[in-house]
Amino acid sequence: MNVELVHIHKSFGAVHANNDISLSIKSGVIQGILGENGAGKSTLMKVLSGFIQADTGQILLDGKAVRIHTPSDAIKHGIGMLHQDPLDFPPMKIVDNMLIGHEGGLFPNRRQVSNSLTELQSQFGFNLDPEAYVDSLTVGERQQLEILRLLWLGARVLILDEPTTGISASQKEKLFETLKKLAEQGMVIIFVSHKLEDVEGLCHKIAVFRQGCLVGETVPPYNTDSLVELMFGKVVSLDEKTQLEGSEPVVEITNLSIDDNRIQIRGVNLTINCGEVIGLAGMEGSGQRQFLRTLAGLIRSVGGELRLSGKRMTGKPYHSFQTAGISYVPASRLEEGLIPGLSVTEHFILSEDQSGFFIDREKAVTICRDRIKTFNIKGEPVTRVEALSGGNQQRALLAMLRTPLRLLLLEHPTRGLDIESSIWIWSQLKDRCKQKTCIVFISADLEEVLHYSDRILVFYNGKVSQPLDAAATTVDQLGQLIGGKGF
């Protein structure tokens, strides 16, 4: 099926989210849509998938103008969208999840559905048990399920919104393989992402969005620098690594053992020097999260010792860890990091040391304005945190950290952020290192782990590798370890 978007305009109030977008995609093409957060790519995809209606402009499918009023209309026209957070029903069985929204008689035939699912799966080498519950699947598997469901419903156009966030490297490889196969069968694949390497590695054609406009289309071979320039309208470059001098040990971990439900970690030894950055790599659920939370004082280790500047921390409550200068920035910003419903100012009131019973609003607003400026947060003191974009929420979290800090623990510090925000976040973190803070962070992005870490620990099913020197490690070596080879 050929897809054409002709002169699409869409405004939300004063924001012109899509400004005269025209894009034509031929059958069998994997079209990349690249742009930073808020560039208008999601809006265009929502128009195409029936979530919202364009103010003006046309959608042509195989040359015929169509009106798409709802997402279920879209799938009837053969347009299926895979959302960033999988839209499925976690507590249900896979077959039931497939059936919801599938039209037919009063009593569905489950056997038939699971047979067609098995048949479809065999084409792509997926391995999902139709009787399994959706919440027992990983994000990557839920994505596979949703792709299968859309194909089963007859999708000829597949839109994927940031599909590589939160899935493992091997699942990503499988996803790309599947998408290539689907394109060979004549499907249109629209791949929305802000990750350059994903788009470059997969797409036949890339359209770049900036501030609501389509600013350029390119075909391979791609030039990364010019793509970045198109995205941001200026040249952005990665920081060089800063070399640290001196090595005063700050954190000493000896023979640390952790038991947490199904993950057991035994006998970790590590010394972190002042200003050092340690990256934790591994498939999600390999134990790196438990390790980080133990360092934060949220999980109590079952054996071994944890010392901060020579002081024994093992078994102390979370509060003592905080006052000792350890801070933890969790991955789920809105669940664990921030309090939805409170404004940015109110967050600073909570995070700053308070004296007196009543809140000094004026002082709080002053602090807040100051931080908003230094941390470049796009928002007002009265803005509620849930209304901030992901990148700005992360900036707000960093703005609330205490100074000075001995140890900063971060989970996926740049997940879901565009390149510019990521670079900015890391420049802030590097500043912290210069002030002698050690950083331990988890990331699923191997490039990030290699680029910013001094040393790397790889986790595999609770096993922990020896610290690797980041400068002497390649992506391949890291990938092998993450897959469990070499332990």
Add this chain to the structure above:
Amino acid sequence: MDNNTLVGLAGILASAAPVVFAAIGETITERAGITNLSINGLILLTAMAGFATSVTTGSLLLGFLVGAVIGALVSLIVAFSSIALKQSQVAVGFVLALMCRDLSYFLGNPFMGASGPRVPPLPIPGLSDIPVLGVLFFRQDILVYASFLLIAVAYIFVYKTRPGLMLQGIGEQPATAYVRGANVNRLRYLYTIIGGALVGIAGPMYSLSVKVGWKGTITGLDGIGWIALAITIFGGWNPLRAAFGAYLFVLLQWLGLVLQPSLPNIPSQVLQVAPFPLMILTLLLVNIGNSEWVDRTLAGLPEELRRFIARVLRAMRTTPPAALGIPFDNE
């Protein structure tokens, strides 16, 4: 089993029928994502109104019809204030529960102690003569048969039909259900009204069958609605389990009465109250798979056995509809 016990057990099936209606009605409403807290007052109000209608008109059918309509209307208020006005379901439901109760006492005054019609028993020819089962199941009145049917129909609807799956969907992930083509808010109205009508039938079931008549504050119906709400929750929003909870509750009450003469040392109050904690205990056991320590204990078992137990626990486990009480807006 002697005849007395059989008749007693048959009586349990009969007195549990209204609780079954109320609990299943609430189950359907909550499955759609709406908590209707008004049902305690609703049962009282419809018991009074159904009785009054039947006394005045002489028609039993009209009594039940009025009950269902009042149930539907009051539930419509809960749905409307939640969906259209975005008000708290808990606050609105709670106030309605109190208001309906007082309204029933106030408006029911003229019918206090009036003698009215009663739903006649309807033994099913042939089946009623089967030993044991005949007495238990087939010498009841039409309402008890209806309660059996309701359990089956509700269970099959929720788990085996397409619209039933969508009902689960709108209570679980309304945004996903919307993408799959559901008109979430319209369906929520529909299921709140249907659930409310079922609760509205439970009232006249008392005043025209189980506890015939209207005696104002001493009618003894105050509290049934709260029990039905608890049964809905412990029943894991599953019609079959909700029915099980209803029968269990009435059985325990009956046991309290039956055992009292043979246990003279135990104060009668203890036996009267015992059903409540026992009920909680039983239902906690059913939901034991939810707790984390069970997971941890299981981890030490051999693979095969662990898989088997995990499967059984998973099948028993319940979680509330994820979007229960949360309003939905496309976008």
